[in-house]
Amino acid sequence: DAKTTQPPSMDCAEGRAANLPCNHSTISGNEYVYWYRQIHSQGPQYIIHGLKNNETNEMASLIITEDRKSSTLILPHATLRDTAVYYCIVRVGGDSSYKLIFGSGTRLLVRP
């Protein structure tokens, strides 16, 4: 079972920041938070991941709370092409670190 909780849908205006929340209250110390997205008819696309520090790359920023029980994915200037389903995944460590368990995700609609 997925260890994360996400809102089923969100929307934001084009050009504005999209802030996608994720709860992972049972996360363990060696588990990473991963974000993927899936644009219609395409395979999931890796966005970003983090352990406890905030992370930023060319696609997005990941803010993880100090207690690590929740995180937020930030798309700083959303475009219409960012409309997709966004998956927040807690990735276990050790021998099972290959496992990605996808939940239902958040369907983000970027409005013109």
Place this chain on the structure above:
Amino acid sequence: DAGVIQSPRHEVTEMGQEVTLRCKPISGHNSLFWYRQTMMRGLELLIYFNNNVPIDDSGMPEDRFSAKMPNASFSTLKIQPSEPRDSAVYFCASSLVRNQPQHFGDGTRLSIL
């Protein structure tokens, strides 16, 4: 750089026929994954290979499904005989090592009539 390449993109066949899905992982990646996506069950891991060896096939639904990885640049997922309930989108993914980000292909949309 080329990403994960899957073929065919679409497959429509009749129940009982053999279906073979193909995947070419990203060069240099040691881990390969097959997933299935349906509306009812979402995205599920079917099998995981490391260095061409199957490590976890616990997600393979039944004996009708088999997967092989004869070399580092090619893998197949075979369904024989196929059934209508096998209709789904099948994704292949690869990663540098098992705990690194997985990169997905664009999938094969399979319809069994």
